[in-house]
Ligand code: HEM
Ligand SMILES: *[C@@H]1O[C@H](CO)[C@@H](O)[C@H](O)[C@H]1NC(C)=O
Ligand SMILES: *[C@@H]1O[C@H](CO)[C@@H](O)[C@H](O)[C@H]1NC(C)=O
Ligand SMILES: *[C@@H]1O[C@H](CO)[C@@H](O)[C@H](O)[C@H]1NC(C)=O
Ligand SMILES: *[C@@H]1O[C@H](CO)[C@@H](O)[C@H](O)[C@H]1NC(C)=O
């Protein structure tokens with residue numbers, strides 16, 4: 297309890313800094329808690345409003361926000377796409393924009409790998425990049441655009457910044473489809489695997505439980521749950537950890553044999569609204585993936601119960617965990633470049 301209060305205060309102070317507007321560079325490594333990830337590229341060198349004095353009178357963050365809000369306004373499903381894009385970027389080679397690179401003659405990039413299925417929103421990033429290149433050429437990295445975009449996409453619903461985004465990331469020059477498999481958790485991952493995979497990114501148990509709450513918005517392909525619905529142990533059965541009535545609802549939405557293009561909403565009640573209902577669903581055994589249901593196992597129901605009791609814990613912790621995720625293995629200074637076109641490395 298006491299720990300939670302401290303946490304809320306911590307996040308509140310981060311948010312205050314985040315809402316101070318163009319008031320100067322705040323080094324992100326200062327006074328924001330100890331839980332920032334480990335080792336190389338843990339985001340310590342990122343700054344608040346890094347671009348403020350780097351683009352004359354242009355407000356980079358406002359340009360991003362205006363475009364994202366208009367896109368999400370026109371198509372609310374875009375919020376989930378843009379949030380997921382940032383997660384996938386950060387989990388494979390760090391938040392370095394490598395998810396954006398198109399395949400070349402020689403390489404199959406991250407976006408061509410299996411889990412790319414519902415990844416989209418690339419054209420929104422392109423539009424922002426084009427506008428920023430016109431206003432302030434060669435300065436704003438694609439990785440930062442992705443990070444800001446994820447925040448703004450979720451924030452549209454609330455009309456305020458839901459978490460601070462520290463900036464100054466550089467773009468990577470490498471993107472390999474073969475990197476995706478081992479780094480991105482699968483929908484069928486068990487608790488141990490999830491914890492290990494998050495751990496390798498410097499993210500802990502709380503981050504796993506809270507960031508999974510992103511599944512309060514968006515859609516999934518039926519193929520990713522078909523095993524749970526129709527053939528869990530290979531005997532033509534459903535996953536017993538899934539609520540039987542809900543399994544029946546899902547089978548209607550995803551008839552067998554499952555059509556690879558059919559999708560369903562992940563939050564049973566409100567897949568457009570970013571809220572804490574994900575935990576209510578989990579608690580009712582209506583989490584969609586094995587990876588969701590896994591969070592009810594082990595000691596984890598404790599945090600789920602806390603969020604159910606006090607939904608504001610979710611928003612505060614989500615903000616904190618997004619800051620951490622946004623710092624995973626970032627490239628700083630000469631470690632990377634600022635791409636001119638987010639889809640290709642410079643000089644190609
Ligand atoms: C814990 C491990 C995670 C697993 C196993 C997982 C798995 C998945 C899967 C299988 C889908 C459906 C994709 C499809 O049908 O193509 C999905 C969708 C989504 N995921 Fe996750 N995810 C995880 C964590 C996260 C995190 C950390 C975030 C963001 C902070 C996130 C955000 C989303 C969003 C927003 C969608 C909906 C995308 C859309 O509507 O297009 N996920 N996830
Ligand atoms: C791609 O392959 C071509 C032909 O094999 C080669 O000339 C070129 O240098 C390669 N480019 C990269 C980036 O490896
Ligand atoms: C996504 O992955 C599938 C399967 O690996 C592949 O066939 C498809 O071309 C990829 N899509 C894109 C846009 O790269
Ligand atoms: C979790 O999954 C991994 C990889 O599939 C497997 O090696 C491990 O035995 C599983 N752990 C448990 C506790 O089921
Ligand atoms: C169910 O799974 C088993 C084992 O993976 C497989 O042999 C069988 O063909 C599957 N049945 C169906 C209907 O997909």
Ligand SMILES: *[C@@H]1O[C@H](CO)[C@@H](O)[C@H](O)[C@H]1NC(C)=O
Nearest residue numbers: 564565573576577578580582
């Ligand atoms: C969905 O809405 C119903 C009716 O308001 C409510 O009882 C249920 O708990 C909700 N389920 C989730 C997962 O939020």
